[in-house]
Amino acid sequence: xxxxxxxxxxxxxxxxxxxxxxxxxxxxxxxxxxxxxxxxxxxxxxxxxxxxxxxxxxxxxxxxxxxxxxxxxxxxxxxxxxxxxxxxxxxxxxxxxxxxxxxxxxxxxxxxxxxxxxxxxxxxxxxxxxxxxxxxxxxxxxxxxxxxxxxxxxxxxxxxxxxxxxxxxxxxxxxxxxxxxxx
Amino acid sequence: xxxxxxxxxxxxxxxxxxxxxxxxxxxxxxxxxxxxxxxxxxxxxxxxxxxxxxxxxxxxxxxxxxxxxxxxxxxxxxxxxxxxxxxxxxxxxxxxxxxxxxxxxxxxxxxxxxxxxxxxxxxxxxxxxxxxxxxxxxxxxxxxxxxxxxxxxxxxxxxxxxxxx
Numbered sequence: 001x002x003x004x005x006x007x008x009x010x011x012x013x014x015x016x017x018x019x020x021x022x023x024x025x026x027x028x029x030x031x032x033x034x035x036x037x038x039x040x041x042x043x044x045x046x047x048x049x050x051x052x053x054x055x056x057x058x059x060x061x062x063x064x065x066x067x068x069x070x071x072x073x074x075x076x077x078x079x080x081x082x083x084x085x086x087x088x089x090x091x092x093x094x095x096x097x098x099x100x101x102x103x104x105x106x107x108x109x110x111x112x113x114x115x116x117x118x119x120x121x122x123x124x125x126x127x128x129x130x131x132x133x134x135x136x137x138x139x140x141x142x143x144x145x146x147x148x149x150x151x152x153x154x155x156x157x158x159x160x161x162x163x164x165x166x167x168x169x170x171x172x173x174x175x176x177x178x179x180x181x182x183x
Numbered sequence: 184x185x186x187x188x189x190x191x192x193x194x195x196x197x198x199x200x201x202x203x204x205x206x207x208x209x210x211x212x213x214x215x216x217x218x219x220x221x222x223x224x225x226x227x228x229x230x231x232x233x234x235x236x237x238x239x240x241x242x243x244x245x246x247x248x249x250x251x252x253x254x255x256x257x258x259x260x261x262x263x264x265x266x267x268x269x270x271x272x273x274x275x276x277x278x279x280x281x282x283x284x285x286x287x288x289x290x291x292x293x294x295x296x297x298x299x300x301x302x303x304x305x306x307x308x309x310x311x312x313x314x315x316x317x318x319x320x321x322x323x324x325x326x327x328x329x330x331x332x333x334x335x336x337x338x339x340x341x342x343x344x345x346x347x348x
Contacts, residue, residue: 018242025233033229037222047232054236116221123217143220167209168340174212 001027004070011061021058028071029054032078038139039082041104041124043113049085053078072153079136079154101128119177126176130169137162138169 002023010020032053037046056077064073090100105128108114108121116124127135136155140146141162148159155162 021240021242022233022237025236029229029232033224033232034222038220041222043222043224043228047228047235050232051236051239055239058240113223113225114221115223116217116219120217120219120221124221142216170209170213173216174209177216 008061008064008066008070012064017061024057025054028074031071032074034144035075035078035140036082038143039079039136040085041108042111045085045089049078049081052085053081056081068153069150072150075154083132097132104128122177122180123173125180126173129176130172133157134165134169134172137165138173141166 007020007024007027009015011017011024029050033046033050036049036053037043040046040049053074057074060077064070086097086100090097093100105125108116108124114121127138130138133155137151137157140151140154141148146154148162151157151162152159157165
């Protein structure tokens with residue numbers, strides 16, 4: 001695995017940036033894919049957003065000033081791209097963001113690339129009820145175990161606020177699952 | 184209850200013990216949640232996505248160099264002829280028509296174009312175009328939320344026990 005600093009240097013110095021970009025894509029494609037997938041839910045949409053994310057990274061690498069870690073910066077771009085994608089989808093279909101998300105959740109039941117059981121489906125439905133930012137905080141913390149410090153850099157929110165938001169999210173999710181339990 | 188003979192000198196946050204049960208049971212509830220998302224991907228997806236990105240960026244493929252049907256030289260001659268013709272056309276028509284300039288575009292048209300998210304810029308790109316002073320002068324839409332609405336929202340959504348920690 002090539003160190004971030006070395007990658008950034010090779011990408012920005014003009015010393016074979018194409019090869020450096022190949023290394024970057026190879027190293028980060030899976031992490032960024034799952035980050036996006038948890039927001040847009042569907043594989044094909046995730047594929048579009050992932051490609052757009054890498055294109056944006058390639059075109060803007062010179063504006064990366066090293067104030068945060070490279071992967072944090074890329075996570076931020078991926079997150080923004082995913083949210084922009086959902087907003088544009090809502091706009092194109094002349095509907096609200098909530099209804100786009102509802103639709104995506106309903107489609108999960110028949111999605112060939114979703115193999116979750118009833119509880120996992122309910123879990124996804126519960127996550128979808130959270131406000132957008134709380135969803136991001138919860139999924140990144142719960143599934144990827146991103147530290148609060150890193151989350152703070154990605155989402156530009158204080159650590160205290162993130163902790164609070166995460167605990168509220170857990171409460172809302174467990175309440176939703178309990179309320180929708182089938183016996 | 185008998186007072187301890189020695190004290191440790193340690194302290195705990197004020198509501199630590201009163202909130203402890205709630206936090207512990209919350210944690211136990213969290214552990215009952217599934218640990219996997221249930222999402223899967225098409226077989227071999229991660230091998231193909233790289234090439235799709237490079238194709239869109241027109242980076243040379245690692246699989247093999249593509250040999251163009253026409254050499255660069257031929258395209259070069261064609262391009263030179265086309266450029267000369269365009270230059271002649273431009274010079275002869277320069278005084279006949281007034282070209283559209285940036286000044287003639289309505290401000291509202293620019294603003295609705297940006298609001299329509301047609302610009303394809305994200306917040307980090309916009310941030311890189313502005314200096315700190317300019318960012319400070321921007322009035323965000325969030326500023327328009329009244330104090331009462333903000334307070335009500337915070338009371339409904341903030342986990343008060345965490346504020347005491």
